Amino acid sequence: MNDPFRIKRLCLIGVGLIGGSLVRALRKANAVDEIVGCGRQRASLETAVKLGVIDRIEQDPAKAVVGADMVVLAVPLGAMQAVFAAIAPTLSAEVVLTDVGSAKASVVEAAKNVFTELPAGFVPGHPIAGTEKSGVEASFAELFAGRRVILTPTAQSSENAIARTRAMWRACGAQVVEMDIAHHDAVLAATSHLPHMLAYSLVEMLARRDDSEEIFDYAAGGFRDFTRIASSDPTMWHDIALANRDALASLLEQFSVDLQKLAAAAREGDSDYLKNIFTRAKQARDRYEKKDRR
Amino acid sequence: MNDPFRIKRLCLIGVGLIGGSLVRALRKANAVDEIVGCGRQRASLETAVKLGVIDRIEQDPAKAVVGADMVVLAVPLGAMQAVFAAIAPTLSAEVVLTDVGSAKASVVEAAKNVFTELPAGFVPGHPIAGTEKSGVEASFAELFAGRRVILTPTAQSSENAIARTRAMWRACGAQVVEMDIAHHDAVLAATSHLPHMLAYSLVEMLARRDDSEEIFDYAAGGFRDFTRIASSDPTMWHDIALANRDALASLLEQFSVDLQKLAAAAREGDSDYLKNIFTRAKQARDRYEKKDRR
Numbered sequence: 001m002n003d004p005f006r007i008k009r010l011c012l013i014g015v016g017l018i019g020g021s022l023v024r025a026l027r028k029a030n031a032v033d034e035i036v037g038c039g040r041q042r043a044s045l046e047t048a049v050k051l052g053v054i055d056r057i058e059q060d061p062a063k064a065v066v067g068a069d070m071v072v073l074a075v076p077l078g079a080m081q082a083v084f085a086a087i088a089p090t091l092s093a094e095v096v097l098t099d100v101g102s103a104k105a106s107v108v109e110a111a112k113n114v115f116t117e118l119p120a121g122f123v124p125g126h127p128i129a130g131t132e133k134s135g136v137e138a139s140f141a142e143l144f145a146g147r148r149v150i151l152t153p154t155a156q157s158s159e160n161a162i163a164r165t166r167a168m169w170r171a172c173g174a175q176v177v178e179m180d181i182a183h184h185d186a187v188l189a190a191t192s193h194l195p196h197m198l199a200y201s202l203v204e205m206l207a208r209r210d211d212s213e214e215i216f217d218y219a220a221g222g223f224r225d226f227t228r229i230a231s232s233d234p235t236m237w238h239d240i241a242l243a244n245r246d247a248l249a250s251l252l253e254q255f256s257v258d259l260q261k262l263a264a265a266a267r268e269g270d271s272d273y274l275k276n277i278f279t280r281a282k283q284a285r286d287r288y289e290k291k292d293r294r
Numbered sequence: 295m296n297d298p299f300r301i302k303r304l305c306l307i308g309v310g311l312i313g314g315s316l317v318r319a320l321r322k323a324n325a326v327d328e329i330v331g332c333g334r335q336r337a338s339l340e341t342a343v344k345l346g347v348i349d350r351i352e353q354d355p356a357k358a359v360v361g362a363d364m365v366v367l368a369v370p371l372g373a374m375q376a377v378f379a380a381i382a383p384t385l386s387a388e389v390v391l392t393d394v395g396s397a398k399a400s401v402v403e404a405a406k407n408v409f410t411e412l413p414a415g416f417v418p419g420h421p422i423a424g425t426e427k428s429g430v431e432a433s434f435a436e437l438f439a440g441r442r443v444i445l446t447p448t449a450q451s452s453e454n455a456i457a458r459t460r461a462m463w464r465a466c467g468a469q470v471v472e473m474d475i476a477h478h479d480a481v482l483a484a485t486s487h488l489p490h491m492l493a494y495s496l497v498e499m500l501a502r503r504d505d506s507e508e509i510f511d512y513a514a515g516g517f518r519d520f521t522r523i524a525s526s527d528p529t530m531w532h533d534i535a536l537a538n539r540d541a542l543a544s545l546l547e548q549f550s551v552d553l554q555k556l557a558a559a560a561r562e563g564d565s566d567y568l569k570n571i572f573t574r575a576k577q578a579r580d581r582y583e584k585k586d587r588r
Contacts, residue, residue: 128514148512190500191513195520198492200575201552206484207578216582218442219485220422222526225519226489230579232516234572241568245560252557256550258495263546266539274535278528281494284501285524288510 005167007032011068013061013083015039015048018100018130019074020139024053025172028141038064039075048136061086065095070168073099077239081110088114096161097122098168102188104152104181106243120158123165125151126184127174128192132231145173152181189247196237197252199230299461301326305362307355307377309333309342312394312424313368314433318347319466322435332358333369342430355380359389364462367393371533375404382408390458391416396482398446398475400537414452417459419445420478421468422486426525439467446475483541490531491546493524 007026012019015037026032037045037054038061045057058064065071065087073083080101091097097119101107104124111118129147131138149169153162166176179187206215241248265273301320306313309331320326331339331348332355339351352358359365359381367377374395385391391413395401398418405412423441425432443463447456460470473481500509535542559567 128512130514130516132516147514150512187505187509187512190503190509191517195496195517197553197556198496199520200572201549201556202489202492203575203579203582204571205549205552207574209484211481212578215481215484216578216585218422218444218481219582220424220441222424222426222523223485223489224583225522226493227579227582228519229516230575231583232576234569234576237572238565238568241560242563242565245563249557249561252553252560255495255499256553256557258499259491259546259550259553262491262495263543263550266535266546267543269536269539271532271536274532275528277498278494278531280501281497281524282526282528284506284510285497285521288497288513288521289518289525291510 003031005031005164005171007070007168009034009036009068010070010072011036011038011058011065012054013038013064013071013073013087014075014079015045015054015136016074017134017136017138018127018143019072020048020051020053020136021129021141021143022072022074022100022127022168022172024139024141025144026168027052029171029173031168031171032070036064036068044136051136053136053139062090066090066092068092068095070164071095071097073097073101076233076236077101077103077106077243078235079239080107081113084111084114091119093119093121095121096164098125098151098165100125100127101243102126102192102240103244104184108152108154108181118154118156120156121161123151123153123157123161124181125149125165125169126188127169129174132228134233134236142173144169147174149174149176150179150184151176152179152184154181185244186247189244189251193240193244193248194251194255196229196232197241197248198255199227200237203227203230297325299325299458299465301364301462303328303330303362304364304366305330305332305352305359306348307332307358307365307367307381308369308373309339309348309430310368311428311430311432312421312437313366314342314345314347314430315423315435315437316366316368316394316421316462316466318433318435319438320462321346323465323467325462325465326364330358330362338430345430347430347433356384360384360386362386362389364458365389365391367391367395370527370530371395371397371400371537372529373533374401375407378405378408385413387413387415389413389415390455392419392445392459392462394419394421395537396420396486396534397538398478402446402448402475412448412450414450415455417445417447417451417455418475419443419459419463420482421463423468426522428527428530436467438463441468443468443470444473444478445470446473446478448475479538480541483538483545487534487538487542488545488549490523490526491535491542492549493521494531497521497524 127149
């Protein structure tokens with residue numbers, strides 16, 4: 001049977017946790033023929049070949065995209081524009097071009113800075129999945145199973161390119177939705193970018209203390225879960241924080257005010273205030289926990 | 295063999311996650327003969343009997359402590375003083391009296407308000423363990439295995455009472471350390487009380503939004519771990535926040551300032567500031583992860 005969505009040659013630029021997991025999943029679903037891996041670190045690409053994650057290596061992005069019918073950019077947000085610039089001259093008109101960046105306005109902006117007109121094959125995307133680990137060694141085929149992938153098509157994205165990108169993620173077991181770019185960035189600032197900032201900030205504040213070694217000695221299981229995301233890649237999160245700075249900074253400021261109010265309520269012994277916050281939070285968290293069991 | 299630390303009758307006041315797990319562990323270690331459970335909710339005590347967690351029920355604290363050689367208070371911090379007052383008239387001079395409260399100055403203060411002189415048998419304690427769940431149904435014997443228990447003896451605590459309390463927790467597989475009361479409260483404010491406030495505040499802030507249902511739909515695995523502790527018992531945490539209000543409010547204020555700085559750095563595109571925070575946090579979190587693997 002001739003599957004119109006089967007990928008003949010996928011060019012993966014950035015072979016790390018997300019990119020590696022994507023192609024592992026596609027391979028497992030038998031949805032791709034050949035995978036060309038492109039990246040800056042040769043050793044990491046060689047590991048990817050050994051692990052069977054990619055079929056061959058091409059370190060020059062301009063060459064890597066030649067002959068591919070699907071190009072996936074899985075590099076940090078800060079590297080997107082340079083990659084667009086590198087592949088623009090050799091990118092075919094028929095190729096589907098997508099990315100996995102955690103903030104979408106900045107990726108579209110980067111593409112606009114490179115392409116005179118946004119390609120019809122360009123469909124920005126973001127899989128809502130990941131772990132605190134990095135690198136192709138941490139990749140696994142099940143990462144996207146049952147998770148959501150948000151596509152944020154541009155005004156120029158063709159229906160065909162959207163359908164092909166959608167099909168690629170569905171083959172990984174993901175649930176694909178479409179969203180407006182600004183809305184995506186606002187939602188992700190709240191559910192992902194802000195929590196990462198809080199985890200990083202908390203651990204850094206504690207690490208700054210004179211008694212920091214002791215402090216971590218007396219941290220319990222709750223702390224371990226709470227701070228897990230502070231082990232995430234600093235460069236990647238630096239890029240995300242800058243790429244989505246406006247939405248994120250507003251939330252940080254709002255949250256900062258909330259904490260001052262909470263501190264005042266604790267000092268003043270305002271029982272009702274504390275109980276209301278904690279009770280509403282528990283209710284929402286318990287509801288989320290139930291929904292998330294899938 | 296006659297074990298001098300064997301508990302003949304343990305009176306557990308407050309049969310929930312922590313108290314239930316303690317007596318399950320003691321039973322498993324064959325370190326106790328009889329367990330009397332005391333609490334306000336009859337149905338919950340009956341469940342505890344059915345689960346084999348306690349041997350019998352005595353709902354009047356004054357009667358429950360009679361004949362016990364070990365009394366453990368595992369009630370919310372806000373209930374400590376009332377329990378001290380209820381048991382003071384019938385407490386024997388030889389009994390060891392300890393508690394599991396998450397803040398220690400307030401428990402000692404509550405005891406001072408009741409007893410003219412703090413009993414020699416009174417040894418305040420705090421097991422650094424727990425889950426976001428509550429109730430005796432969630433209790434399990436392994437909760438304290440490999441975890442730390444902090445004892446904060448008062449000037450009046452006898453060596454014998456300290457040794458007996460220590461032996462009880464060691465029988466549960468815990469590592470017992472002693473700490474100054476104020477120091478305990480400062481350390482726990484940083485590693486436990488502050489993170490809980492952040493998780494509660496974040497979830498509550500998101501739940502307040504018009505798009506809150508959607509927000510939670512797009513939360514990924516990191517969010518789930520990060521906010522798990524926001525499912526903790528609101529009453530218990532209300533009590534903790536008030537009991538340790540000074541240390542906690544100071545940290546909340548300090549953290550609030552850190553977040554404002556981070557917001558400003560993001561807005562201004564201060565790459566070095568962001569990278570430094572994230573990198574130091576990741577280093578500290580990775581060190582902690584290694585240490586915590588036990």
